[in-house]
Amino acid sequence: MSDTDVDSPIWYTLWFDTARAPPPERFINPDICHGINMTLQHNQCEEEEAWLAAETATAAVWIQRVVECAPL
Numbered sequence: 001m002s003d004t005d006v007d008s009p010i011w012y013t014l015w016f017d018t019a020r021a022p023p024p025e026r027f028i029n030p031d032i033c034h035g036i037n038m039t040l041q042h043n044q045c046e047e048e049e050a051w052l053a054a055e056t057a058t059a060a061v062w063i064q065r066v067v068e069c070a071p072l
Helices: 029-071
Strands: none
Touching: none
């Protein structure tokens, strides 16, 4: 994985601040970083589950139509 990949850890650790303020907790606290990653993964699983349910319904309709049109 290169530094320019979307999932590269460098994007999670970069902090640019011209006011010399400390970085936000989401950048320096490993528990918060882990929590954010787990939340994103959970959300992705829910999206995938909804997509799979829709694909299953579409496949069922397609199979039903194929069976109805099949010659006896």
